[in-house]
Amino acid sequence: MGIRFIVKDPDPVLREVARPVPKITPNIHKLLDDMAATMYDAPGVGLAAPQVGILKRVIVMDVGDEHGLIELINPEVIAKEGEQFGPEGCLSIPGLQGDVRRAQKVTVRGLDRSGNEITVVGTDLLARCILHEVDHLNGVLFTDVAESVYRAEPRDEKDE
Numbered sequence: 001m002g003i004r005f006i007v008k009d010p011d012p013v014l015r016e017v018a019r020p021v022p023k024i025t026p027n028i029h030k031l032l033d034d035m036a037a038t039m040y041d042a043p044g045v046g047l048a049a050p051q052v053g054i055l056k057r058v059i060v061m062d063v064g065d066e067h068g069l070i071e072l073i074n075p076e077v078i079a080k081e082g083e084q085f086g087p088e089g090c091l092s093i094p095g096l097q098g099d100v101r102r103a104q105k106v107t108v109r110g111l112d113r114s115g116n117e118i119t120v121v122g123t124d125l126l127a128r129c130i131l132h133e134v135d136h137l138n139g140v141l142f143t144d145v146a147e148s149v150y151r152a153e154p155r156d157e158k159d160e
Contacts, residue, residue, distance in 0.1 A: 001037040004052040009093045009141060011053075018050050018057045018137040021073050024115045028058065032071050032113055035060045044091045046129040048136030051092050059133040063125045070120055072110035075134055079107040084124065088132060088142045089152055098146025102128045 007013055021028060031054060039047040039060055046061040061070045082104030089097045106127040109119045122130050132142060143149050 001033040003041050004034050004038045006038065006042065006047075006091050007051055007053050009090075009143075011092075013050055013053055013055065014092055014136070014141060015139045016050065016055050017139050018048070018055045020057050021111075024073060024111065024113065028056075028073065029113055031056070031058060032060060032073075036062075036069055036071070039091075042091050045125070046133045047091065048133045050136050050139075057137050059130075059137065061126070061129050061133060063129050065126060067120070067122075067126065071113055072108065072118070072120070073112070075108050075110035075130070075137070077106060077108050077131070077134055078119075079105075080131075081105040084128065085147075086128070088128065088146070090132070090142050092136075093141065093143060095152055096143065096149055097152045098142050098149040100128075100132075100142055100146045102131050106130050108134070 035047050045063045049056045049058040057074045059072050059075055080103035084104045085101045087097045088100045104127060105123045107121050108130050112118045
């Protein structure tokens with residue numbers, strides 16, 4: 001597994017629509033492995049292939065819940081319920097956060113690394129992460145959908 005370079009805004013690759021993966025190959029397996037290693041190293045909770053310069057519909061996520069690492073190829077959101085509003089950041093837009101309105105619960109369908117169809121139901125942070133990463137596949141950044149964008153404040157131990 002290799003750590004890949006994370007593309008930063010305003011790189012135009014982040015505004016492209018990623019292409020579906022027609023066949024799962026060893027190169028796709030390597031991409032999944034490298035994306036997970038890159039996400040954990042950053043550290044982040046999600047990463048989409050365009051963020052490492054690859055215009056394929058591939059995402060990885062790990063929000064630290066019971067799901068663990070989720071790998072999705074050709075993800076498609078099939079249901080959304082409820083609403084949540086809160087801060088988001090992005091590995092491709094360091095130093096900024098924004099308040100984004102997202103669904104509270106999301107159902108997404110895609111393929112796992114073996115080509116099996118899987119369905120993931122996420123709530124709260126996982127729902128937010130799924131929608132954020134799928135947006136990346138469509139060339140949409142959180143700053144496009146945020147109701148406000150602001151500098152991310154470094155945590156100050158005195159405030160805790």
